[in-house]
Structure formats: C-alpha cells, structure tokens
Amino acid sequence: MQGLARWFMAATAALVAATGSAAAQVKELRIGYQPSPIQDASIAMFEAWGARNGVKIVKVPNSYGVYVEKMTASLTSNADQYDVIWHNDDWGQTWAHLLEPMDDVEANKFADKWSMAPVVFANAQGQNTVVPMGQTFSVFFYRSDLVKPEEVPKTLAELVTASKKLQADGKVKFGYVAGMAMNHTWFSWLWSMWGNNCDVLLPAYERDNKKLAEAGWKSGLTEPCMQQTVEYWWDAINTHKIAPRGMPAYDRNEANAIFMSGDAAFTVADTLWWGTFNDPAKSKIAGKIAAARFPLGPNRTRPFAWDDIWGWAIPKSIAPERKKLAKQMLEAMMLDEEGQMKLWKATGAPPPNTSFWPKIAEQDQFMKLLKESVLDSPDKVRGAYYFPQWPAVHKAFNDAVTRAVTGRREDIARALAEGAPLVSKAAQ
Amino acid sequence: MFGEQQRFVLLLIAPAALLLLLFQVVPIVIGANASFRDWALYNPRKTWIGFDHYVAVISDPAFLYVVLPNTFLFMVLSVAGALVVGLALALLLNRPFRGQKLVQTILLVPLMVAPVIAAIMIRWIFNDQFGIVNVVLEAIGLDGQPWLVQRWSAFGIILLTDIWLWTPWFTLLLLAGLQSLPKEPFEAAAIDGTTTWRVFRFLTLPMLRPVIVVCVVIRAIDAFRTFDIVWTLTGGGPGRSTELFSLYAYVHAFLNLDLGRGSAAAIIGGLIILVIGVVLYRLVDRIAKA
Numbered sequence: 001m002q003g004l005a006r007w008f009m010a011a012t013a014a015l016v017a018a019t020g021s022a023a024a025q026v027k028e029l030r031i032g033y034q035p036s037p038i039q040d041a042s043i044a045m046f047e048a049w050g051a052r053n054g055v056k057i058v059k060v061p062n063s064y065g066v067y068v069e070k071m072t073a074s075l076t077s078n079a080d081q082y083d084v085i086w087h088n089d090d091w092g093q094t095w096a097h098l099l100e101p102m103d104d105v106e107a108n109k110f111a112d113k114w115s116m117a118p119v120v121f122a123n124a125q126g127q128n129t130v131v132p133m134g135q136t137f138s139v140f141f142y143r144s145d146l147v148k149p150e151e152v153p154k155t156l157a158e159l160v161t162a163s164k165k166l167q168a169d170g171k172v173k174f175g176y177v178a179g180m181a182m183n184h185t186w187f188s189w190l191w192s193m194w195g196n197n198c199d200v201l202l203p204a205y206e207r208d209n210k211k212l213a214e215a216g217w218k219s220g221l222t223e224p225c226m227q228q229t230v231e232y233w234w235d236a237i238n239t240h241k242i243a244p245r246g247m248p249a250y251d252r253n254e255a256n257a258i259f260m261s262g263d264a265a266f267t268v269a270d271t272l273w274w275g276t277f278n279d280p281a282k283s284k285i286a287g288k289i290a291a292a293r294f295p296l297g298p299n300r301t302r303p304f305a306w307d308d309i310w311g312w313a314i315p316k317s318i319a320p321e322r323k324k325l326a327k328q329m330l331e332a333m334m335l336d337e338e339g340q341m342k343l344w345k346a347t348g349a350p351p352p353n354t355s356f357w358p359k360i361a362e363q364d365q366f367m368k369l370l371k372e373s374v375l376d377s378p379d380k381v382r383g384a385y386y387f388p389q390w391p392a393v394h395k396a397f398n399d400a401v402t403r404a405v406t407g408r409r410e411d412i413a414r415a416l417a418e419g420a421p422l423v424s425k426a427a428q
Numbered sequence: 429m430f431g432e433q434q435r436f437v438l439l440l441i442a443p444a445a446l447l448l449l450l451f452q453v454v455p456i457v458i459g460a461n462a463s464f465r466d467w468a469l470y471n472p473r474k475t476w477i478g479f480d481h482y483v484a485v486i487s488d489p490a491f492l493y494v495v496l497p498n499t500f501l502f503m504v505l506s507v508a509g510a511l512v513v514g515l516a517l518a519l520l521l522n523r524p525f526r527g528q529k530l531v532q533t534i535l536l537v538p539l540m541v542a543p544v545i546a547a548i549m550i551r552w553i554f555n556d557q558f559g560i561v562n563v564v565l566e567a568i569g570l571d572g573q574p575w576l577v578q579r580w581s582a583f584g585i586i587l588l589t590d591i592w593l594w595t596p597w598f599t600l601l602l603l604a605g606l607q608s609l610p611k612e613p614f615e616a617a618a619i620d621g622t623t624t625w626r627v628f629r630f631l632t633l634p635m636l637r638p639v640i641v642v643c644v645v646i647r648a649i650d651a652f653r654t655f656d657i658v659w660t661l662t663g664g665g666p667g668r669s670t671e672l673f674s675l676y677a678y679v680h681a682f683l684n685l686d687l688g689r690g691s692a693a694a695i696i697g698g699l700i701i702l703v704i705g706v707v708l709y710r711l712v713d714r715i716a717k718a
Contacts, residue, residue, distance in 0.1 A: 069682035072469045094470045094685065182663055246556030246574035248666055249582075258557055388470055392684040403667035406577050426684075 029326055030058045032074070032082035034067050037347045038272045038310060039086060042133045045339035046084075049332045055325065068094075068391070075099075078317035083326045087130050087313035090384040090391075092120040100314040100323050101127035107334030108132075110353040112375070115309040119207055120386050130311035131330040132352035134343060136270055137307045137374060137383065138186060141277065143265045144290040146171050152292045156192065156232055159266065159295045163242035166265045175242035177264040179252040180233075180405075182398045186306075186383060187252060187268045188233065189401055194304055194381045196297025198225040200397050201427065207382050217427035219420040221400055225299050230404045230412050232297070237405070248406050260285060268294070271370060274348020291366065293373050305377035308384070309352070350375060385427075392426035456698075463691035470685050481692035490668055491676060491693070499673040502587065503651040507644055509591040514598025515640075519628075521599065522606045532603075539596040547660035550589045551576070579669035582662045586670060589657050598643055605639035606632070641715050645708040652701045673697045 031046065033039045043059060050057040060082060062070055068091055074081050075098040087095070101123065102108060108116070111132045121130045142152055146166055153159040163175015178187035190200075199205055202218040220226055236243045244250075244258065252269065259267040260276075260283040269277075271291070280286040293303045312333075314326045333339065333352075340351035344360055350370060351360075357375065361368040374380075384390055400419020404412045430438065463482070466475045485491055521532055538546065553559050554575040562572030575581045609632070617627050633640075655674035658664065664671035664679070671679075677697060681690020 066682070069469065069685065072685055076469060076472055097471070181665060244556060244574070246577055249574070249576035249662070254555065254557075261558075263557065388468065388685065392686075395679065395683060399665075399667045402665060403669075406666045 027054065028056045028058055029083045029322070029329060030060055030081065032060050032062060032071060032085040034064045034086055035061050036064075036272070037275055038134050038136065038343065038349045041339075041343035041346045042312070042333065044342065045333045045336045046329055048336070048339060049329050053328075055329070071095075075315055075317070080318060082315060083318055083322050084312050084314055084330070086133070087121075087311045089115070089120050089308045089310075089382070089386070092130070093386045094388045094390075095313070096121070096123040096129050098316055099123070099129040100316050100318075101125075102129055102131055102314070102327070102330075103127050105131050105327055105331055105334070107331045107353070110334060110355050112307075112309065112352075112354050114307060114380055119209075120308075120382070121311075130309075130313050131334060132309040132311045134272070134310060134347070134349040134352050135307060135375065136272060136310045136349055137305070138191065138268050138270050139291040139370070139374065140191075140294050141259070141267050141269060141273075141289055141291050143172070143262075143285060143288055145285075145288040146265055149290065149292070153266070153295045154293075156195070156295050156297050160236065160240050160242055163265060164240060167242065172265045173263040174244055174258070175240075175264065176236065176266045177244060177247060177250070177255045177258045178268045179250050179255045180248050181251055181402070182395060184251045184255075185394065185398050185401075187255065188247070189229070189398070190383070191268055191294050191306065192232065192297065193220075193226065193229045194306065195294050195300055196225045196229050197299040198223060198229055198297075200393060200423065201385065205381055207386055209387050212385075212387075212427070217424045219397075219423035221397070221416040221420040221423060225297070226416060227413055228297065228299070230401055230416065231409065233405050234409050234412060238409070248402050270349070272347040272349040274366060275346050291369055302379055303373070303377070304379045304381050305374040306381045306383050307374055307377070308382065311352075387427070389427050393423055396423045396426040459691040460695055462687050463695050465688050467688035467691070468685055469682070469687045472687070477688070481689045482696065484689060485693045485696055490671070494668055495671050495673055495676045498583070498669075498671060499652060502583075502590075502654065502672055503648055505587050506590040506594070506651050506654075507648050509587060510594040510598050510647065511640065511644060513591060513595045515602050517595065517599040518602035518606055519632075521603050535599060536596045538593050539600075541593070543593060543656040544660050546593055547589055547657040550585060550592075550657075551661050554585055576662055577666055579666065582666065582670050586658055586661055589661060590651070590654065593657070594647065597647070601643050602636065602639060605636050609635050637715055638712075641712050645705070645712055648708060649701055649705055652704065653697070673700075 029046070029050070031043055033043065043057065047057045049055070067086070071082075071085055072091075072094065073079075075095060087099070108128065108131060112135065115132065115135065116128060116130065118126060118128070121128055123129055140152075147162065151162065153162045159176060163172075166172050167175060179185075180188040193199065194205070197204055199220045201212055202215055202220050202223070203211065204220065206212055206215075233243070237245055237247060247255070255267060256269060256273060256276075258264050259269075262284040274289075274291075277283050277289050278286045293305070296303065312330055314323055314330075318326075335353065337353075337356055340353055340356055341360070343349065343351050344364075344367070348366060350357060350367065357367070357371060361371045385393060396419065400416060400423065403419065404415035407415055462474075464476060464478060466473045466477050517535060521528060521535075541549075554561050556562055556572055556574045556577075559572075559575075561575070566572050573581065575585055613631050613635075614627065617631060653674050654672060655678060658670060658672050658675055659678070662670045664675045673693070674697070677690050677693040679690075680686050680693055684690075
C-alpha cells in the first residue's frame with residue numbers, strides 16, 4: 001500500500017513539474033476566428049511571427065452564424081479554449097469586462113483613433129480591449145465599365161435614374177443589389193438611412209449611451225426620414241424595379257453573387273470584398289469596378305462615411321504567460337509592414353497600422369479614394385450601437401423595416417409605428 | 429439490497445443512465461434554474477427574479493399570435509404531408525417491380541442528408557435569380573417569384589423541405605408495417621373481387637393504424653422542436669412571420685444573449701410538448717387496446 005502511495009506521489013510531482021514547465025514556456029497560441037479574407041490575411045502574419053519565434057499558431061475556425069453566442073459562452077465560462085479571438089465593434093461593450101486590457105500594446109498608437117474610441121472598446125475602467133485587424137466598412141461600388149466617375153449617382157433619386165437607364169439600355173438586369181435581411185442590414189437599410197439623416201435610435205448618429213438613455217431609447221422608426229427611406233426601397237423594388245424582388249430576404253452572399261455575375265450595376269459591400277470582386281476566378285466583373293461615396297437622401301447634403309474596425313482580443317481568463325505571448329504576437333502584427341501590404345492587396349481593407357496608409361495611397365488609387373472619402377472624412381458614422389442589447393435592437397429594427405417593405409406601400413407607416421416600441425423596449 | 433441479477437441489470441443500464449443524466453437532465457436543471465434568474469449570457473448576474481421571464485414570454489404578442497400558431501401549423505402540416513406521401517410511397521414499394529430495391533434506396537437519400545445542408549440547397553433552388561424553380565417557371569412563360577419574401581410562400585418552402593426530409597422515414601416504417609400484415613384478409617378480399625380503394629380503406633388502413641399512430645406521435649413531438657431548416661432557410665423571416673417556438677427560444681438565449689428569457693421560453697415549450705405527448709400517448713394506448 002505504501003509503495004502504491006509513493007508511486008502516486010511521484011507521478012503527481014512529475015505531472016506538476018511537466019505542467020509548470022509547459023506553462024513557463026508557451027509554444028502554442030490558439031486563435032478563435034471566422035474564416036474570411038481579412039482574418040485569413042491577419043492570421044498569416046501571426047503564422048509568420050510564429051515561425052520566426054517557434055510558436056505554433058493553432059487556428060480554430062468558428063461559423064459566423066454562431067460566433068457571438070459561442071464566444072460569449074466561452075468567455076463567461078472562463079474556458080481555456082482560445083488565446084486570441086476575433087473581436088468586432090458590435091460586441092465591444094458586450095465583452096469589454098471579459099477581455100484583457102490592451103493599453104500596454106505599444107503599437108496600438110498606430111491604430112486609427114476614431115475606430116478605437118473608448119465608447120466602442122473601452123471597459124468600465126476606461127481601458128482599451130482590442131488590437132485592430134483592419135478597417136472594415138462598406139463603400140458604394142459601381143461598374144466602372146458602365147458608369148463614368150462623373151455619372152455616379154450622388155443622391156438616392158439619381159440612383160434610380162441611373163439604374164433605369166442602364167436597365168433600359170440592356171446593360172444590366174438590375175440597378176442596385178445588396179443584402180437586406182437580418183445581420184445584413186448595413187448594405188441597404190443602414191447606409192441609406194444614415195444618408196437621409198436618420199438612425200435606429202434618436203438622436204441620430206448619437207452613440208453615447210447616457211444621451212441615448214436620456215432620450216428614452218427612442219426609436220427613429222416613426223421619423224418622417226425613416227418612412228421616406230422605407231418607401232424608397234419599396235419603390236426601388238416594386239415600382240422602379242431597379243432592385244430584385246427577393247432582396248428583402250438576401251444575405252450578403254446572395255447579393256454579392258448577383259453583383260459578381262454582372263447582373264447589377266451598383267452595390268454596397270465591405271471594402272474587404274474588393275479582392276473577391278476583382279478575382280477573375282470568382283467574378284465576371286473583375287477589373288470593372290470602382291467605388292464612390294454613398295448616395296444621399298433628400299434630408300442630407302453633406303457626404304458621410306462609415307468607418308469601423310475588426311480586431312483581435314485576448315480573453316481575460318487565460319494564464320498570464322499566454323497573455324504576454326499573445327500581446328507580443330499582436331504587437332508584431334501591428335508592425336508587420338509586409339504582412340499588412342499583403343492584407344491590403346488580398347482584401348481591400350485598409351490595414352491596422354495607419355502609418356502605412358499614405359504609402360499605400362501613393363501606389364493604389366482605391367486606397368487613395370478610401371483615404372479621401374472615408375478614412376480622412378470629418379463626417380463619420382459608427383456602424384453599430386455600443387450596449388449589450390444592440391443585437392436585440394438590431395433584430396427588432398430589421399423585423400420592423402422588413403415587415404414594412406414586404407407589405408403594402410400604404411401600410412408602411414403603420415408597420416413602422418408598430419415596430420418602434422419594440423425597438424425601444426429591446427434597448428432597455 | 430439488490431440481487432445478483434438486479435446488479436447486473438443496473439450495471440448494464442448505468443452508462444446510458446449516466447449519459448442521460450449528464451447531457452439531458454443536468455442541462456435541463458441548469459436551464460430551469462436560469463429561467464428564474466437574471467442570467468444574461470455576457471454577464472450572468474444570476475439574481476433570482478421569480479416568474480418574470482415566464483410572464484414576459486406568455487404575455488409577448490409575438491409568442492402568442494405568431495410563434496405558437498406557426499409552430500402548431502407547422503407541426504400538423506409537416507406531419508400530415510410526410511405521412512400522406514410516405515404512405516403512398518410505401519404502398520407503391522410494397523408491390524414487386526423491376527428495380528424496386530434501387531428505387532427504395534434512392535427514396536431513402538433525403539434521410540441521409542443533414543437538415544442544414546438540405547436547407548441551404550433548397551434556399552438556392554428557390555433563389556429568385558439563380559434558382560432552378562424560377563428558371564423552369566420562366567421557361568414555361570410564368571413569372572419567377574421571390575419565394576422567401578412573402579410569409580406563406582416562405583412557410584410553404586419550409587414545409588416542403590421538412591416533408592422532403594421526413595417522407596423516407598415514414599416510408600421506411602410504414603413499408604415495414606405493410607410487409608408484416610397477414611396475407612389472408614387480402615386474399616379473401618381478392619377472391620370477393622373487392623376494389624383496391626375498399627381494400628385500402630377497410631383493410632390496409634385499419635390494420636396499419638398502430639404503426640401510423642406511433643409514427644405520428646414520434647414525429648409530431650420532433651416537429652414541434654424543429655430549428656435547423658427554418659433557421660437556415662428564413663431565419664424566421666421575413667420579419668418574424670415564419671418564426672417557430674425553437675427559434676423564439678434561440679433568438680432570446682443566443683442572439684439577444686438573454687439565457688434566462690430563452691430558458692423560460694424553452695421550458696414553456698417543453699411543458700406544451702409534454703401535454704401534447706401525454707394526449708398523443710393516450711391516443712396510442714386507446715388504439716392499441718381497440
């Protein structure tokens with residue numbers, strides 16, 4: 001019996017020693033991400049760093065459809081599953097208290113200040129919780145072989161006129177196509193709403209939660225500008241027929257498929273699709289695309305830009321030595337000029353280090369356009385709200401506008417009025 | 429305390445009981461606990477709030493007037509549809525013909541397709557721009573339709589997908605039932621010169637009734653909790669017009685990250701299906717005794 005006990009103690013000691021030494025010398029970092037061109041390009045930088053430093057980068061892909069819920073469950077259960085995770089402005093405040101502060105990542109000084117604002121990514125103590133992966137925002141794409149730069153629609157009304165002309169000339173089947181269903185709201189509803197001085201909650205463009213609370217989390221659905229926006233899309237689909245009738249149910253993949261097949265002249269999509277749109281293996285319109293500012297509605301005259309980032313974060317619950325190593329990797333990624341140039345070329349998403357932007361803009365017309373019209377724009381809009389109930393608000397908003405646009409035109413005001421209290425309630 | 433035989437029996441059922449306890453009972457208990465608490469997935473404060481979540485769910489007009497009617501309608505129509513088509517196919521396959529085994533194998537294919545894959549496939553089949561359905565309609569001079577934009581066409585596609593997926597299951601079980609029926613009554617009916625319809629109506633159907641009822645009970649309970657095909661095909665849309673009970677619970681728990689409210693919705697759904705299950709089992713019992 002004593003022999004057995006001695007054997008057990010020796011085995012335990014060996015196990016503890018082995019664990020301790022493994023902890024002291026971390027040789028592996030696990031990345032929780034969603035496969036997409038920008039994340040793949042960013043992880044390629046991690047892998048290059050890992051190869052140089054003898055650290056194995058373990059990629060753990062997650063489906064976009066379940067990413068937030070799965071990662072939230074992982075973060076709140078303190079599971080030791082990931083060392084670095086994909087982070088997004090939409091979840092900035094939902095996860096802020098569960099993430100490691102990143103104020104000591106020195107290379108963050110090169111990140112874009114607007115996108116890294118405390119309202120988006122700071123925790124309750126005011127500490128930043130993200131390292132940027134790249135700028136992710138949408139622009140108005142058009143077919144450069146069909147539309148000259150001076151002919152690009154500057155207003156929503158001009159978008160109808162230009163589309164109808166191209167359709168009448170037999171150049172395209174549709175003028176405009178983009179995602180419209182839940183979680184693809186940005187590509188039709190949100191940009192056209194912002195371009196008409198409208199927003200999901202009031203006051204428009206406000207993202208300070210205190211001010212939104214003071215306003216009673218009032219929904220913008222009953223504003224005249226919102227009714228105009230919904231009526232615009234109803235007419236675009238049913239009266240002018242410049243957009244497909246199926247568009248209210250489209251996700252971004254279905255809409256992009258129509259644009260890439262050459263059936264539509266205009267779309268709104270994230271800039272990181274630039275690479276895919278221009279890939280001859282995937283797109284019939286490769287090399288025939290340009291981008292411009294968003295067309296504006298009747299209530300707005302000043303152009304606006306929407307600018308956000310995707311980023312990387314570190315779960316608070318992982319061991320200190322893993323955090324340290326993960327930060328070293330992120331620091332190196334932020335300074336990796338060659339890797340960021342590759343990220344730009346592969347995706348069309350401006351890389352996370354702003355000091356590389358002027359150099360890219362000198363060599364690349366598309367970056368020059370993004371820099372002028374979005375990155376350096378004084379009139380920026382944030383693409384989400386920054387409180388934990390935002391997903392519920394987003395869904396309530398999309399439910400209401402979808403119901404309005406798929407019903408009868410004369411019922412639009414009623415559908416929006418019925419949806420407004422649900423949006424306000426979801427926010428509280 | 430236990431005899432040798434009893435201990436042996438307990439030993440045999442222990443692994444299954446343990447798995448059931450860990451992966452069924454414990455999660456239900458945790459879910460039930462969450463349903464009485466302020467339990468956001470991103471910040472589980474877990475403070476006791478009593479029946480607040482239950483009151484919120486059963487007083488939610490969307491739950492009462494959209495979700496529950498959709499769920500019951502889906503349950504009735506999908507089970508009835510798959511039963512009718514499955515029975516028809518089983519009757520056809522019950523007669524010997526050349527290539528019968530091949531046809532039988534082909535008919536079973538939908539059973540082997542993961543529901544999510546099937547739903548993605550159907551979504552593209554009914555895509556208004558690239559889908560084969562609209563291509564065919566336009567080829568014969570009809571207008572293509574935006575199938576997933578209107579409530580009832582979207583609901584119809586969900587039903588069609590579910591019926592397509594589950595018909596082989598009905599076919600398989602009903603065919604087994606048909607092949608186990610005694611031959612004598614059918615031979616007697618043939619000697620009397622009874623019509624095919626009367627044979628089906630007064631012999632096949634009554635004798636097959638216990639099998640049909642068991643199939644319907646199992647499938648009805650399963651249909652009540654359908655999630656994957658609806659989530660993939662419509663996400664409950666357009667708006668919330670095709671939302672079923674399981675999506676309602678999922679959206680609250682995992683999209684809005686409110687595990688407490690989602691769990692309360694799931695428990696309410698569980699209670700509803702429990703009542704339906706008891707009623708259906710009593711029906712089975714009555715039919716079996718008859």
